[in-house]
Amino acid sequence: MKNKILEYFLKYVKIDTMSKEDETTVPSTSKQFNLAKILVEDLKELGLVDVRLTDNCFVYGRLPKNSDSNLKIGFIAHMDTIPGFSGTNVKPNVIYNYDGENIKLNNITLDTNTFSYLPSLKGKTLITTDGTTVLGADDKAGIANIMGMLWYYVNNPDVKHCEINVSFSPDEEIGGAMDQFDIKGFNSDFAYTVDGLRFNEIEYENFNAASAKVEIKGFDIHPGDAKDKMINASRVAMEFDSMLSEFDRPEHTEGYEGFNHLTDMSGEVGYAKLSYILRNHDKEKLESQKNDFINIKDFLNKKYGNIVTLTITDSYKNMKEKIMKDNRCVTRAIEAIKKLGFNPVSKPIRGGTDGARLTELGLNTPNLGTGGYNCHGPYEMACLEEMENVSKILIEISKTE
Numbered sequence: 001m002k003n004k005i006l007e008y009f010l011k012y013v014k015i016d017t018m019s020k021e022d023e024t025t026v027p028s029t030s031k032q033f034n035l036a037k038i039l040v041e042d043l044k045e046l047g048l049v050d051v052r053l054t055d056n057c058f059v060y061g062r063l064p065k066n067s068d069s070n071l072k073i074g075f076i077a078h079m080d081t082i083p084g085f086s087g088t089n090v091k092p093n094v095i096y097n098y099d100g101e102n103i104k105l106n107n108i109t110l111d112t113n114t115f116s117y118l119p120s121l122k123g124k125t126l127i128t129t130d131g132t133t134v135l136g137a138d139d140k141a142g143i144a145n146i147m148g149m150l151w152y153y154v155n156n157p158d159v160k161h162c163e164i165n166v167s168f169s170p171d172e173e174i175g176g177a178m179d180q181f182d183i184k185g186f187n188s189d190f191a192y193t194v195d196g197l198r199f200n201e202i203e204y205e206n207f208n209a210a211s212a213k214v215e216i217k218g219f220d221i222h223p224g225d226a227k228d229k230m231i232n233a234s235r236v237a238m239e240f241d242s243m244l245s246e247f248d249r250p251e252h253t254e255g256y257e258g259f260n261h262l263t264d265m266s267g268e269v270g271y272a273k274l275s276y277i278l279r280n281h282d283k284e285k286l287e288s289q290k291n292d293f294i295n296i297k298d299f300l301n302k303k304y305g306n307i308v309t310l311t312i313t314d315s316y317k318n319m320k321e322k323i324m325k326d327n328r329c330v331t332r333a334i335e336a337i338k339k340l341g342f343n344p345v346s347k348p349i350r351g352g353t354d355g356a357r358l359t360e361l362g363l364n365t366p367n368l369g370t371g372g373y374n375c376h377g378p379y380e381m382a383c384l385e386e387m388e389n390v391s392k393i394l395i396e397i398s399k400t401e
Protein backbone atom coordinates (compact mmCIF):
# COMPACT_ATOMS: atom_id res chain seq x y z
CA MET A 1 0.00 0.00 0.00
CA LYS A 2 2.89 2.35 0.84
CA ASN A 3 4.30 2.35 -2.68
CA LYS A 4 0.86 2.86 -4.16
CA ILE A 5 0.24 5.86 -1.86
CA LEU A 6 3.57 7.36 -2.96
CA GLU A 7 2.71 6.76 -6.61
CA TYR A 8 -0.66 8.50 -6.26
CA PHE A 9 0.83 11.35 -4.23
CA LEU A 10 3.67 12.12 -6.66
CA LYS A 11 1.22 12.08 -9.56
CA TYR A 12 -1.19 14.51 -7.87
CA VAL A 13 1.29 17.06 -6.50
CA LYS A 14 2.75 17.65 -9.96
CA ILE A 15 -0.59 19.00 -11.17
CA ASP A 16 -1.05 22.74 -10.59
CA THR A 17 -4.32 23.33 -8.72
CA MET A 18 -3.79 26.75 -7.13
CA SER A 19 -7.07 28.41 -6.17
CA LYS A 20 -7.59 32.17 -6.43
CA GLU A 21 -9.02 34.72 -3.98
CA ASP A 22 -11.92 37.01 -4.83
CA GLU A 23 -13.40 34.90 -7.62
CA THR A 24 -17.17 34.57 -7.66
CA THR A 25 -17.28 31.13 -9.30
CA VAL A 26 -16.61 27.64 -7.95
CA PRO A 27 -14.04 26.48 -8.88
CA SER A 28 -12.06 29.71 -8.63
CA THR A 29 -9.59 28.38 -11.20
CA SER A 30 -10.42 26.00 -14.05
CA LYS A 31 -7.06 24.23 -13.72
CA GLN A 32 -8.47 22.37 -10.72
CA PHE A 33 -10.40 20.32 -13.30
CA ASN A 34 -7.07 18.90 -14.52
CA LEU A 35 -6.65 17.00 -11.26
CA ALA A 36 -10.37 16.27 -10.92
CA LYS A 37 -10.39 14.46 -14.28
CA ILE A 38 -7.40 12.32 -13.30
CA LEU A 39 -9.09 11.43 -10.01
CA VAL A 40 -12.23 10.39 -11.87
CA GLU A 41 -10.11 8.03 -13.98
CA ASP A 42 -8.28 6.68 -10.92
CA LEU A 43 -11.55 6.03 -9.08
CA LYS A 44 -13.01 4.28 -12.13
CA GLU A 45 -9.89 2.19 -12.52
CA LEU A 46 -10.36 0.98 -8.93
CA GLY A 47 -13.92 0.01 -9.81
CA LEU A 48 -15.82 2.58 -7.76
CA VAL A 49 -19.43 3.18 -8.80
CA ASP A 50 -21.41 6.36 -9.48
CA VAL A 51 -18.18 8.22 -10.19
CA ARG A 52 -19.00 11.75 -11.32
CA LEU A 53 -17.43 15.15 -11.83
CA THR A 54 -19.77 18.11 -11.42
CA ASP A 55 -19.69 21.45 -13.24
CA ASN A 56 -18.42 23.11 -10.07
CA CYS A 57 -15.49 20.65 -9.88
CA PHE A 58 -16.54 18.22 -7.16
CA VAL A 59 -15.52 14.59 -7.69
CA TYR A 60 -17.77 11.94 -6.10
CA GLY A 61 -17.52 8.15 -6.02
CA ARG A 62 -18.73 5.19 -4.01
CA LEU A 63 -17.26 1.86 -2.95
CA PRO A 64 -20.27 -0.39 -2.26
CA LYS A 65 -20.26 -2.35 0.97
CA ASN A 66 -19.25 -6.03 1.06
CA SER A 67 -20.77 -6.65 4.51
CA ASP A 68 -24.17 -6.51 6.22
CA SER A 69 -23.44 -3.15 7.81
CA ASN A 70 -25.88 -0.34 7.13
CA LEU A 71 -23.32 2.29 7.99
CA LYS A 72 -22.28 4.78 5.30
CA ILE A 73 -19.07 6.72 5.88
CA GLY A 74 -17.71 9.58 3.79
CA PHE A 75 -14.10 10.69 3.26
CA ILE A 76 -13.29 14.10 1.78
CA ALA A 77 -10.07 15.86 0.73
CA HIS A 78 -9.51 19.06 -1.20
CA MET A 79 -7.70 19.38 -4.50
CA ASP A 80 -6.62 23.03 -4.46
CA THR A 81 -3.42 24.55 -3.05
CA ILE A 82 -3.12 28.03 -1.53
CA PRO A 83 -3.33 31.13 -3.74
CA GLY A 84 -0.53 32.90 -1.82
CA PHE A 85 2.47 30.74 -2.76
CA SER A 86 3.33 29.07 -6.05
CA GLY A 87 1.99 25.59 -6.68
CA THR A 88 3.07 25.69 -10.32
CA ASN A 89 5.68 23.27 -11.60
CA VAL A 90 6.03 21.34 -8.32
CA LYS A 91 9.07 19.05 -8.36
CA PRO A 92 8.69 16.64 -5.44
CA ASN A 93 11.92 15.43 -3.90
CA VAL A 94 11.79 11.94 -2.34
CA ILE A 95 14.29 11.20 0.42
CA TYR A 96 14.49 7.50 1.26
CA ASN A 97 15.91 6.45 4.62
CA TYR A 98 16.23 10.05 5.85
CA ASP A 99 19.40 10.60 7.94
CA GLY A 100 17.81 12.96 10.51
CA GLU A 101 20.06 15.89 9.53
CA ASN A 102 19.36 19.30 7.90
CA ILE A 103 17.75 19.02 4.48
CA LYS A 104 19.19 21.40 1.88
CA LEU A 105 16.89 22.26 -0.99
CA ASN A 106 17.82 24.68 -3.79
CA ASN A 107 17.59 27.97 -1.91
CA ILE A 108 16.31 26.97 1.52
CA THR A 109 17.20 24.58 4.32
CA LEU A 110 14.88 22.55 6.50
CA ASP A 111 17.01 22.75 9.60
CA THR A 112 16.63 20.67 12.71
CA ASN A 113 16.60 23.71 15.02
CA THR A 114 13.56 25.33 13.43
CA PHE A 115 11.85 22.03 12.62
CA SER A 116 12.76 20.19 15.82
CA TYR A 117 10.75 17.05 15.01
CA LEU A 118 12.96 16.26 12.00
CA PRO A 119 15.41 13.96 13.87
CA SER A 120 12.44 11.86 15.05
CA LEU A 121 11.72 11.06 11.40
CA LYS A 122 15.15 9.46 10.89
CA GLY A 123 14.93 6.35 8.71
CA LYS A 124 11.58 7.39 7.24
CA THR A 125 10.72 8.36 3.66
CA LEU A 126 10.20 12.10 3.30
CA ILE A 127 8.81 14.00 0.34
CA THR A 128 9.85 17.67 0.16
CA THR A 129 9.66 20.48 -2.39
CA ASP A 130 12.64 21.71 -4.42
CA GLY A 131 12.49 24.92 -2.35
CA THR A 132 10.64 27.05 -4.87
CA THR A 133 6.98 26.00 -4.53
CA VAL A 134 4.56 24.50 -2.04
CA LEU A 135 4.41 20.71 -2.10
CA GLY A 136 0.63 20.52 -2.01
CA ALA A 137 0.62 17.84 0.71
CA ASP A 138 -2.20 20.11 1.89
CA ASP A 139 -4.28 18.39 0.76
CA LYS A 140 -3.04 15.97 -1.87
CA ALA A 141 -1.65 13.85 0.97
CA GLY A 142 -5.28 13.53 2.09
CA ILE A 143 -6.33 12.53 -1.41
CA ALA A 144 -3.51 9.95 -1.66
CA ASN A 145 -4.44 8.56 1.78
CA ILE A 146 -8.05 8.05 0.69
CA MET A 147 -6.92 6.50 -2.61
CA GLY A 148 -4.58 4.22 -0.62
CA MET A 149 -7.51 3.01 1.49
CA LEU A 150 -9.62 2.34 -1.62
CA TRP A 151 -6.75 0.54 -3.33
CA TYR A 152 -6.33 -1.66 -0.25
CA TYR A 153 -10.00 -2.67 -0.17
CA VAL A 154 -10.11 -3.37 -3.88
CA ASN A 155 -7.04 -5.59 -3.59
CA ASN A 156 -8.18 -7.31 -0.38
CA PRO A 157 -11.79 -8.20 -1.18
CA ASP A 158 -12.05 -10.48 1.88
CA VAL A 159 -11.74 -7.52 4.25
CA LYS A 160 -15.29 -6.48 5.15
CA HIS A 161 -16.24 -2.82 5.10
CA CYS A 162 -19.28 -0.56 5.09
CA GLU A 163 -20.38 1.64 2.21
CA ILE A 164 -17.67 4.22 1.56
CA ASN A 165 -18.36 7.53 -0.17
CA VAL A 166 -15.48 9.70 -1.27
CA SER A 167 -15.31 13.26 -2.54
CA PHE A 168 -12.49 15.46 -3.76
CA SER A 169 -13.43 19.12 -3.61
CA PRO A 170 -12.20 22.48 -4.94
CA ASP A 171 -11.36 25.80 -3.28
CA GLU A 172 -10.88 24.83 0.38
CA GLU A 173 -8.08 27.36 0.73
CA ILE A 174 -10.31 30.30 -0.14
CA GLY A 175 -13.42 28.97 1.63
CA GLY A 176 -17.02 28.94 0.61
CA ALA A 177 -17.14 25.97 -1.77
CA MET A 178 -18.83 23.64 0.70
CA ASP A 179 -22.13 25.45 0.28
CA GLN A 180 -22.23 23.65 -3.07
CA PHE A 181 -21.35 20.20 -1.70
CA ASP A 182 -24.00 17.63 -2.61
CA ILE A 183 -24.76 16.39 0.90
CA LYS A 184 -27.90 14.58 -0.23
CA GLY A 185 -26.19 12.77 -3.09
CA PHE A 186 -23.21 11.94 -0.87
CA ASN A 187 -25.67 10.07 1.38
CA SER A 188 -23.37 9.35 4.33
CA ASP A 189 -24.14 8.98 8.05
CA PHE A 190 -21.08 11.04 8.82
CA ALA A 191 -17.84 11.95 7.11
CA TYR A 192 -14.24 13.00 7.68
CA THR A 193 -12.13 15.60 6.00
CA VAL A 194 -8.59 14.19 5.71
CA ASP A 195 -6.90 17.57 5.86
CA GLY A 196 -4.97 17.90 9.13
CA LEU A 197 -1.29 17.45 9.87
CA ARG A 198 -0.18 14.79 12.39
CA PHE A 199 -1.38 11.35 11.35
CA ASN A 200 -2.94 10.55 14.75
CA GLU A 201 -5.13 13.69 14.93
CA ILE A 202 -8.90 13.74 15.24
CA GLU A 203 -10.17 17.32 15.35
CA TYR A 204 -13.76 18.29 16.00
CA GLU A 205 -13.53 21.73 17.59
CA ASN A 206 -12.90 24.88 15.61
CA PHE A 207 -13.48 28.59 16.01
CA ASN A 208 -16.79 30.39 15.85
CA ALA A 209 -16.00 33.16 13.43
CA ALA A 210 -17.29 36.61 12.55
CA SER A 211 -15.95 39.68 10.80
CA ALA A 212 -16.40 43.33 11.73
CA LYS A 213 -16.15 46.31 9.45
CA VAL A 214 -15.82 49.71 11.10
CA GLU A 215 -16.36 52.80 8.95
CA ILE A 216 -15.76 56.32 10.17
CA LYS A 217 -16.89 59.48 8.45
CA GLY A 218 -14.72 62.40 9.53
CA PHE A 219 -15.13 66.15 9.10
CA ASP A 220 -12.42 67.44 6.77
CA ILE A 221 -11.65 71.14 6.90
CA HIS A 222 -8.57 73.26 6.17
CA PRO A 223 -6.16 72.57 9.05
CA GLY A 224 -5.65 76.31 9.50
CA ASP A 225 -9.32 76.77 10.35
CA ALA A 226 -9.83 73.45 12.07
CA LYS A 227 -10.04 74.47 15.74
CA ASP A 228 -13.04 72.79 17.42
CA LYS A 229 -14.36 71.70 14.03
CA MET A 230 -12.20 69.01 12.41
CA ILE A 231 -12.88 65.36 13.13
CA ASN A 232 -10.00 63.34 11.74
CA ALA A 233 -11.43 59.94 10.78
CA SER A 234 -7.99 58.30 10.87
CA ARG A 235 -7.50 59.39 14.49
CA VAL A 236 -10.94 58.14 15.49
CA ALA A 237 -10.06 54.82 13.83
CA MET A 238 -6.90 54.60 15.95
CA GLU A 239 -8.96 55.49 19.01
CA PHE A 240 -11.41 52.71 18.17
CA ASP A 241 -8.64 50.14 17.90
CA SER A 242 -6.94 51.34 21.08
CA MET A 243 -10.12 50.63 23.06
CA LEU A 244 -10.02 46.91 22.21
CA SER A 245 -8.09 44.78 24.67
CA GLU A 246 -4.48 44.31 23.65
CA PHE A 247 -4.56 40.83 25.16
CA ASP A 248 -7.26 39.73 22.70
CA ARG A 249 -4.91 39.84 19.74
CA PRO A 250 -3.70 36.77 17.81
CA GLU A 251 -0.11 37.47 18.82
CA HIS A 252 -1.06 37.06 22.49
CA THR A 253 -3.44 34.10 22.30
CA GLU A 254 -3.28 30.30 21.93
CA GLY A 255 -5.28 27.14 22.64
CA TYR A 256 -8.87 28.03 23.51
CA GLU A 257 -8.20 31.79 23.69
CA GLY A 258 -10.11 33.79 21.11
CA PHE A 259 -9.00 36.99 19.41
CA ASN A 260 -9.91 40.15 17.52
CA HIS A 261 -7.54 40.54 14.60
CA LEU A 262 -7.14 43.81 12.70
CA THR A 263 -6.64 42.55 9.15
CA ASP A 264 -6.79 45.77 7.23
CA MET A 265 -6.96 49.53 7.78
CA SER A 266 -7.09 52.58 5.56
CA GLY A 267 -7.78 56.16 6.36
CA GLU A 268 -7.78 59.82 5.40
CA VAL A 269 -9.14 62.80 7.30
CA GLY A 270 -12.60 62.41 5.81
CA TYR A 271 -13.00 58.65 5.90
CA ALA A 272 -11.36 55.67 7.57
CA LYS A 273 -12.03 51.96 7.59
CA LEU A 274 -10.95 49.11 9.87
CA SER A 275 -11.51 45.42 9.11
CA TYR A 276 -11.34 42.77 11.82
CA ILE A 277 -11.87 39.06 12.13
CA LEU A 278 -13.26 37.83 15.47
CA ARG A 279 -12.64 34.27 16.63
CA ASN A 280 -13.55 32.16 19.66
CA HIS A 281 -14.26 28.47 20.29
CA ASP A 282 -16.90 29.54 22.82
CA LYS A 283 -19.90 31.15 21.16
CA GLU A 284 -20.88 33.12 24.30
CA LYS A 285 -17.40 34.62 24.42
CA LEU A 286 -17.60 35.51 20.74
CA GLU A 287 -20.86 37.33 21.47
CA SER A 288 -19.11 39.26 24.21
CA GLN A 289 -16.32 40.23 21.78
CA LYS A 290 -19.00 41.49 19.37
CA ASN A 291 -20.50 43.49 22.24
CA ASP A 292 -17.14 45.17 22.84
CA PHE A 293 -17.27 46.42 19.25
CA ILE A 294 -20.84 47.66 19.65
CA ASN A 295 -20.01 49.44 22.94
CA ILE A 296 -16.98 51.20 21.45
CA LYS A 297 -19.03 52.26 18.43
CA ASP A 298 -21.76 53.69 20.73
CA PHE A 299 -19.21 55.46 22.91
CA LEU A 300 -17.46 57.12 19.96
CA ASN A 301 -20.78 58.05 18.36
CA LYS A 302 -21.78 59.80 21.56
CA LYS A 303 -18.44 61.55 21.74
CA TYR A 304 -18.26 62.69 18.09
CA GLY A 305 -21.88 62.52 16.93
CA ASN A 306 -22.85 59.45 14.91
CA ILE A 307 -19.82 59.13 12.65
CA VAL A 308 -19.06 55.43 13.21
CA THR A 309 -20.91 52.59 11.50
CA LEU A 310 -20.28 48.98 12.40
CA THR A 311 -21.16 45.89 10.36
CA ILE A 312 -20.70 42.49 12.00
CA THR A 313 -21.10 39.37 9.85
CA ASP A 314 -21.03 35.76 11.07
CA SER A 315 -18.68 33.54 9.06
CA TYR A 316 -18.65 29.96 10.44
CA LYS A 317 -19.42 28.03 13.60
CA ASN A 318 -17.66 25.63 15.92
CA MET A 319 -18.68 22.13 14.80
CA LYS A 320 -18.34 20.65 18.28
CA GLU A 321 -21.88 21.37 19.42
CA LYS A 322 -23.51 19.50 16.52
CA ILE A 323 -20.98 16.67 16.55
CA MET A 324 -21.60 15.98 20.22
CA LYS A 325 -25.26 15.25 19.42
CA ASP A 326 -24.13 12.26 17.34
CA ASN A 327 -20.50 11.65 18.12
CA ARG A 328 -20.13 8.25 16.42
CA CYS A 329 -17.70 9.91 14.02
CA VAL A 330 -15.39 10.88 16.87
CA THR A 331 -15.60 7.66 18.91
CA ARG A 332 -15.11 5.53 15.80
CA ALA A 333 -11.97 7.43 14.82
CA ILE A 334 -10.53 7.37 18.34
CA GLU A 335 -11.13 3.61 18.58
CA ALA A 336 -9.54 3.05 15.17
CA ILE A 337 -6.43 5.07 16.06
CA LYS A 338 -6.07 3.24 19.38
CA LYS A 339 -6.62 -0.17 17.83
CA LEU A 340 -3.62 0.44 15.57
CA GLY A 341 -1.52 1.20 18.65
CA PHE A 342 -1.33 4.97 18.12
CA ASN A 343 -2.20 7.71 20.55
CA PRO A 344 -5.17 9.81 19.36
CA VAL A 345 -4.67 13.56 19.70
CA SER A 346 -7.52 16.10 19.69
CA LYS A 347 -6.65 19.77 19.69
CA PRO A 348 -8.96 22.72 19.10
CA ILE A 349 -8.42 23.98 15.56
CA ARG A 350 -7.53 27.69 15.55
CA GLY A 351 -9.29 28.23 12.26
CA GLY A 352 -12.10 26.64 10.28
CA THR A 353 -12.36 23.57 8.06
CA ASP A 354 -14.59 22.50 5.20
CA GLY A 355 -15.95 19.93 7.66
CA ALA A 356 -17.08 22.68 10.02
CA ARG A 357 -19.28 24.07 7.27
CA LEU A 358 -20.57 20.61 6.30
CA THR A 359 -21.38 19.92 9.96
CA GLU A 360 -23.32 23.17 10.09
CA LEU A 361 -25.18 22.09 6.93
CA GLY A 362 -26.11 18.74 8.53
CA LEU A 363 -23.28 16.26 7.79
CA ASN A 364 -21.09 15.69 10.85
CA THR A 365 -17.52 15.95 9.54
CA PRO A 366 -14.54 16.07 11.89
CA ASN A 367 -11.01 16.31 10.56
CA LEU A 368 -8.26 13.66 10.43
CA GLY A 369 -4.51 14.07 9.92
CA THR A 370 -2.58 13.45 6.70
CA GLY A 371 1.11 12.95 7.50
CA GLY A 372 1.89 16.37 6.00
CA TYR A 373 4.09 19.02 7.68
CA ASN A 374 4.69 22.80 7.40
CA CYS A 375 1.88 23.47 4.95
CA HIS A 376 1.40 26.71 2.98
CA GLY A 377 5.00 27.39 2.02
CA PRO A 378 8.21 25.98 0.50
CA TYR A 379 9.07 24.05 3.70
CA GLU A 380 6.04 21.84 3.21
CA MET A 381 6.80 18.13 3.31
CA ALA A 382 5.18 14.78 3.99
CA CYS A 383 6.27 11.57 5.67
CA LEU A 384 5.28 8.51 3.65
CA GLU A 385 5.14 6.10 6.61
CA GLU A 386 2.78 8.49 8.43
CA MET A 387 0.65 8.83 5.31
CA GLU A 388 0.42 5.05 5.28
CA ASN A 389 -0.67 5.16 8.93
CA VAL A 390 -3.48 7.53 7.94
CA SER A 391 -4.65 5.10 5.24
CA LYS A 392 -4.60 2.34 7.86
CA ILE A 393 -6.71 4.53 10.16
CA LEU A 394 -9.21 5.16 7.36
CA ILE A 395 -9.39 1.39 6.76
CA GLU A 396 -9.90 0.71 10.46
CA ILE A 397 -12.68 3.32 10.64
CA SER A 398 -14.61 1.84 7.70
CA LYS A 399 -13.92 -1.83 8.43
CA THR A 400 -16.84 -3.94 9.66
CA GLU A 401 -17.26 -7.47 11.02
Ligand SMILES: [Zn+2]
Pocket residue numbers: 078138139172195
Ligand atom coordinates in the same frame (compact mmCIF):
# COMPACT_ATOMS: atom_id res chain seq x y z
ZN1 LIG B 1 -6.03 21.87 3.62
